[in-house]
Amino acid sequence: GENVEQHPSTLSVQEGDSAVIKCTYSDSASNYFPWYKQELGKGPQLIIDIRSNVGEKKDQRIAVTLNKTAKHFSLHITETQPEDSAVYFCAAHRNTGKLIFGQGTTLQVKP
Amino acid sequence: NAGVTQTPKFQVLKTGQSMTLQCAQDMNHNSMYWYRQDPGMGLRLIYYSASEGTTDKGEVPNGYNVSRLNKREFSLRLESAAPSQTSVYFCASSEVATSEHTQYFGPGTRLTVL
Numbered sequence A: 001g002e003n004v005e006q007h008p009s010t011l012s013v014q015e016g017d018s019a020v021i022k023c024t025y026s027d028s029a030s031n032y033f034p035w036y037k038q039e040l041g042k043g044p045q046l047i048i049d050i051r052s053n054v055g056e057k058k059d060q061r062i063a064v065t066l067n068k069t070a071k072h073f074s075l076h077i078t079e080t081q082p083e084d085s086a087v088y089f090c091a092a093h094r095n096t097g098k099l100i101f102g103q104g105t106t107l108q109v110k111p
Numbered sequence B: 001n002a003g004v005t006q007t008p009k010f011q012v013l014k015t016g017q018s019m020t021l022q023c024a025q026d027m028n029h030n031s032m033y034w035y036r037q038d039p040g041m042g043l044r045l046i047y048y049s050a051s052e053g054t055t056d057k058g059e060v061p062n063g064y065n066v067s068r069l070n071k072r073e074f075s076l077r078l079e080s081a082a083p084s085q086t087s088v089y090f091c092a093s094s095e096v097a098t099s100e101h102t103q104y105f106g107p108g109t110r111l112t113v114l
Helices: none
Strands: A004-007 A010-014 A019-025 A032-038 A045-051 A056-059 A062-067 A072-077 A086-093 A099-101 A105-110 B004-007 B010-013 B019-025 B031-037 B043-049 B065-068 B074-078 B087-094 B109-113
Touching: A004 A086, A010 A019, A019 A086, A019 A105, A032 A062, A045 A056, A045 A062, A072 A086, A099 B043, B004 B087, B010 B019, B019 B031, B019 B087, B019 B109, B031 B074, B043 B065, B043 B074, B074 B087
Parallel strands: A010 A105, B010 B109
Antiparallel strands: A004 A019, A019 A072, A032 A045, A032 A086, A056 A062, A062 A072, A086 A099, A086 A105, B004 B019, B019 B074, B031 B043, B031 B087, B065 B074, B087 B109
């Protein structure tokens, strides 16, 4: 079955720096890759997603890149702010109704 | 428009007790899901319902049962709780169960089994 590996498990950056989180997936049939942000005590919320026919997508300070050949995708956050501190999850989906999540990355942005 | 709601927020059970976690969505979504979240393991799918009247197993279905009561409600039942079921449980919904549609999550139920 599908497996998603996410790195690093924890990431600490200074405010204003960039943060990068990487994920790899095993099932080449996966065609949708969302990223979720989870704040303490809350459920995950979608922040950006990318489909397999697109290589890169941006939304203000957030961008996601996808390399289908290598089966990996990454989340890039620029100009980080303290409110970006949270747990981030990547996921992969192959149109079966099943999202497979990575293990999560705890991002800490130091003021 | 509340989105996805879950009850209860917290629950403590003794080993062997049973309970039902409730989930409801008001977005007229066809598909609903139950996940569990454990430290270092991300979210794992327990069961999902692609449409009213259907349910399917996810990655970790053992020890759980589900009921899609109607289009709005999807419940998760633990018949005989075990300490290994201590976790945070999230319900989610999406318009349909295909990759083009975002899954929206509820706030979670934190369950402790002693």
